[in-house]
Amino acid sequence: MIRFEHVTKRFRGTSKPALNDVDFEVQRGEFVFLVGASGSGKSSCLRLILREDQPSEGRVVVLGRDLHSLSSRKVPYFRRHIGSVFQDFRLLPNKTVFQNVAFTLQVIGSSRAFIQQAVPEVLALVGLEGKDKRLPHELSGGEQQRVAIARALVNRPQILLADEPTGNLDPATSVDIMQLLARINAGGTTVVMATHEAGFVDQMKRRVIELRGGVMVRDDRHGGYGDTSAIPSLTPQAEKGAAATAALTAVLQLQREIAAQPAPAAPDAAVVPASDPAPATTTEPEVDPAPGTRPIKIAAPAVDLDGLGIGGLDADGRGVADRLGLGQEEDEVGPTT
Structure with a gap:
């Protein structure tokens, strides 16, 4: 035939x-x-x-x-x-x-x-x-x-x-x-x-x-397909560190957006030194600031890194951001006039 x-x-x-x-x-x-x-x-x-x-x-x-x-x-x-x-x-x-x-x-x-x-x-x-x-x-x-x-x-x-x-x-x-x-x-x-x-x-x-x-x-005469090892698998391969990098990038971007927001102006504002020794917190300070000034506290937003499988501290008490060299201290921005 x-x-x-x-x-x-x-x-x-x-x-x-x-x-x-x-x-x-x-x-x-x-x-x-x-x-x-x-x-x-x-x-x-x-x-x-x-x-x-x-x-x-x-x-x-x-x-x-x-x-x-x-x-x-x-x-x-x-x-x-x-x-x-x-x-x-x-x-x-x-x-x-x-x-x-x-x-x-x-x-x-x-x-x-x-x-x-x-x-x-x-x-x-x-x-x-x-x-x-x-x-x-x-x-x-x-x-x-x-x-x-x-x-x-x-x-x-x-x-x-x-x-x-x-x-x-x-x-x-x-x-x-x-x-x-x-x-x-x-x-x-x-x-x-x-x-x-x-x-x-x-x-x-x-x-x-x-x-x-x-x-x-x-x-x-009555065979099968044969060797299928050359056929590529469609199973996606996990990329190490991708989730951690994405989460930290989102945190840092949000910090920059908050820092870029303008604060309301106040007349005759006094200057507050940038090197205020008081630790930065997310709550209002107990001592009222000088008249005409309003310090702005910026802290990293809470992100549940544990939910992404990348949270937790190591043996030295460092978080994942510190271990990757991406951690940042809270910044204190002085008042605006």
Whole structure:
């Protein structure tokens, strides 16, 4: 059905080949996963099968035809036997669901009677009955992907190529699409799917071809996704000191804002020395100040650093601000005139 014979693909301007001596064969009716990291060569394989590219070395044989010897004039006829589904749906935004699916048949010159029969049948197959008159923007992402699958299947192809078909979908919708592809495969259609979805590959236990840097490193008949250690974790890493720094920065900013507030002027104010030995407190002093003067006391606002997990004193009785070198003594501002 599909045969790669020691295929190497090089692109101009790159020293490393996209595919390097890839050799495998897919039988009729198989469901095959192409897995591997981004840039491993999965999409390059699909483009070669679809005759969008040609190999630099080796042969690609699809449906008994050597694609190297296939003339450009015959490529559109060859592609009628292959359906393709992509991650971004690629629907015509101004056409209804029915018109999007029928467009494939119109391009190849199918009769109006055949279109009127085939389109409702394939829409029922993908679970879109009653939605034939809706526009793409009126559908959910999963429904749009079902339209794309229906469009790929309406010509009853022998091979279905799927390039990350669940990449833009939520997990629940992705499960529905995978179940749909499994039903399509059960009907006799050969399915080749490039994917990063390790969970689906592990659960379905179909044939897995793994690519790594353009080289085929594994071909398991009933395999799983394989090594997932290269997939990055989404667990955020704690940044030490970030909460403490944020809290202290807020305290110091509030101190500056309070100090910048102007005090009401008083006539004939006497000057109070800035080096008043009395300790600064947040309450009014017991001794009244001299007439015409009003000392202003500024103290750091109370901030619950314990609630942030950074409060408490060390063995020397120092707070977190002192330990970080950010502590400040209370300032006493003299009266204004």
